[in-house]
Amino acid sequence: MTTVTSPLAGRAIGLAAVPDPVFSGAMVGPGTAVDPVREPTEAVAPVEGIVVSLHPHAFVVVDAEGHGVLTHLGIDTVQLNGDGFELLAAKGDTVKRGDPVVRWNPAAVEEAGKSPISPVVALEATADALADVAEDGDTAPGETLFSWT
Template sequence: MTVVLAPLPGRVVALADVPDPVFAQQMVGSGVAIEPARGQGPLTVVAPISGKILKLHPHAFVIFGEKATGVLVHIGIDTVKLEGDGFTLIAAEGDTVDAGDPIVSFDPAHIDTTGYSAICPVVVMDSKPDTVESSSVGGDVATGDTLFDWSA
């Protein structure tokens, strides 16, 4: 069992409610999304699991953990088009991290000004649709709260 922590504070929403069909239809994998908290200035996004940072972009990262579990955190929708504007990398690709270690910071209010959605999908890579269940959907989470448990 892998415990996946909330990488940032906000309201938990179902992937079906993410305004991107790739995530909404769970093509990347099953999970949930977090609508980031506003009004706190920049937020630090942390590692949801312990492991190695397999991929790191300003707008997204994948951590490969124990039991061959990869977790993707995607910061916003279509935010790749910002080419890093508004994001600050804290960690580096290839780093080994513990759950809760800081990875990147961004300001959701800045993303709001670009017209893109700041919603952040948190997905178990290559998992079958609807295999992640979270009792947190519809509620608020703080950074580091348990978002969901994953068992392959």
């Protein structure tokens, strides 16, 4: 079983509340989302594993069980072309849960007209593979968002 923890401080809101139909409809995969605190922060690895995909606005870490977890920092943030995002890890890096991956400022994302809400998604998973999905309440880096069997 994989325990997926929050990459950000903020409030768990669930995928249904994400202002993007691709995420809210779980087309990318099941999971949840975090409405982050509005201050400069580091997004951290939600699982221990290898960074297999890394963009300024999104990253995927695959754990030893082959579970890939996508952290997408904000909605439509790809349109910011990396402005306001600083990579703290590299593709191919092995990371421990809680290691910093990207530094960003959710308030600046919001000021640029984008939503800072950040989906955390279990790639190639089915909804029934997830348990104890956090969809409400405050969360902090390292706190469990969901379990994946």
